[in-house]
Amino acid sequence: MTEINIIIPAVTAFLAAALTLMTGFGLGTILTPVFLLFYDVKIAILIVAVVHLLNNLLKFSLFSRHINTEILKRFGILTITGAFIGAFLQGMMNSGAVKVLLGISLIFLGLKEASGLGERVRLPKQIDFIGGFLSGLLGGLVGNQGAIRSVYLLNYNIPKETFIATATIIASVVDITRIPLYIFKGRGILAGNATLLFITIAAAFAGTFAGKKLFEKVSLNVFRLYIAIGVIIIGVLLTLMII
Secondary structure (H helix, E strand, O other), X not given: OOHHHHHHHHHHHHHHHHHHOOXXXXXXXXXXHHHHHHOOHHHHHHHHHHHHHHHHHHHHHHHHHHOOHHHHHHHHHHHHHHHHHHHHHHHHOOHHHHHHHHHHHHHHHHHHHHOOHHHHOOOOHHHXXXXXXXXXXXXXXXXXXXXXXXXXXXXXXXXHHHHHHHHHHHHHHHHHHHHHHHHHHOOOHHHXXXXXXXXXXXXXXXXXXXXXXXXXXXXXXHHHHHHHHHXXXXXXXXXXXXX
8 A cells, every 4th residue: 555545535535525514415426436546446435435424423513403303304214215225226227327317307406406496496395205215215226315315405494504414414324324234245444444544534524624614604595506516516427427
């Protein structure tokens, strides 16, 4: 393991954590391809998953007093249910087609928010549970659940701190359900890459604290626009089959 193999993933973790604090998604999407440049896929997936979970737990500790338990109950349980079903169906469906459909949907939903239409047109609360199920289902199928979760959470008129806290705890629960399986399959990976793991976690934590400084200065409208732009970018990347 050379210095460059540690420095580049660590710098990426810092920047990604800082930039994605407000979106509620994106750290794994940015970090995984960088790790794959230097490491075997099993090492990359497991280390990024652990960094993702611990960084989410840090974010939750920073915003935990703002969590909305009602949204969590309505949204979180169905996210886990959808994730299990999506993982089960993964081998039976064309993941490429699912990614393109998801990408197009995210572009549309992101543009709706960015244009201001999202403020005037909201999904009825009676069907908002669909967002929880779909985000988990798509996460199980193609691994990209965060963007659609964030879009549905925007449907609630909640403070930005509540958005971050609620999105983070949902993501953490999903991570907690998948990481034990990764560790079981890749026993020894964490011990054999302890230095890389520690430095990457430290870099992600530093990025999260830096992102929080920016977050505190951003208005709710700018915050929503930032998320909408992030959703559009993920949608374009999925549609073009880049991620």
